[in-house]
Amino acid sequence: MSAEVEETAPQQQQHENTYLIRPNFQHKFKPAEVKEIIHEVVKEELDGKDYDGEQVAEWVQNIGNNTKAKLKAMGYDRYKFVVQVVIGEQRGEGVKMGCRCFWDSDTDNYAQDIFMNKSMFCVVAAFGIFFY
Template sequence: MKPSCYDNDGKAVKRKYGCTPNVCNLHGVARSFSFMDAGANTYLIRPNYKDKFKAGVAKECIREILREQLYGVQFNPDEAPALSRSLADSIKNKLKDVGFDKYKLIVQVVVGEQRGEGVKMAARCLWDADTDSCAQDIYMNDSLFCVAAAFGVYHY
């Protein structure tokens, strides 16, 4: 039996696809429905403001890790790959501890020898400018330079 639906004045209305969510008469029993019933879908497609990836906070985390782990380190080409991997892991773990839940964190670290030459780096991403962001910091001493970038991409 198809339910009879009623408009706001209490008049019976035939609906092609069933009742509106306001009032419905199914088998002679009037029932009201609301959009926020128990078990309603609470999935968020945008993060709350307090949960967004904050580039300033991420930059401070990156700066702290780079200063702690690179102070007094001399460039060694054999150790550079392991050093950059270790720095990237440390930065990613620190950012996870900050609490960027529902964000995919991508960390890129480049370590090179400081020889007074210029270096240009670029990164391109396709993302949602409302939810996604990035932070980067540079560390230099007499022997090496390090560029670290962290990308926070909201995971829908």
């Protein structure tokens, strides 16, 4: 007695090649809109709070995840996002930050916002890189 076993391959989603090397104007990363999103997310998370070294790791993760989720919800097709969050204690000392990227200035861009109160500062930068 032999039983035939029919193997089925997992179905893969098929996409047609679009050959787009530039996003449409409507789908281009808009730094002004992204800055507003960053501002809202940071304000929701940090408004009314004082610096707490034990809570900072959680705040940083929440700000980064919420910012990235809202960017994805904006419908920027074929963009990859990198969100960088830095929170530090206000002690009257200076802080310098910088970044360098190798990207296409026609399609890729970034936005940043700064939050400060009497006890802490927060700098958030969101980078949108078009995926060819």
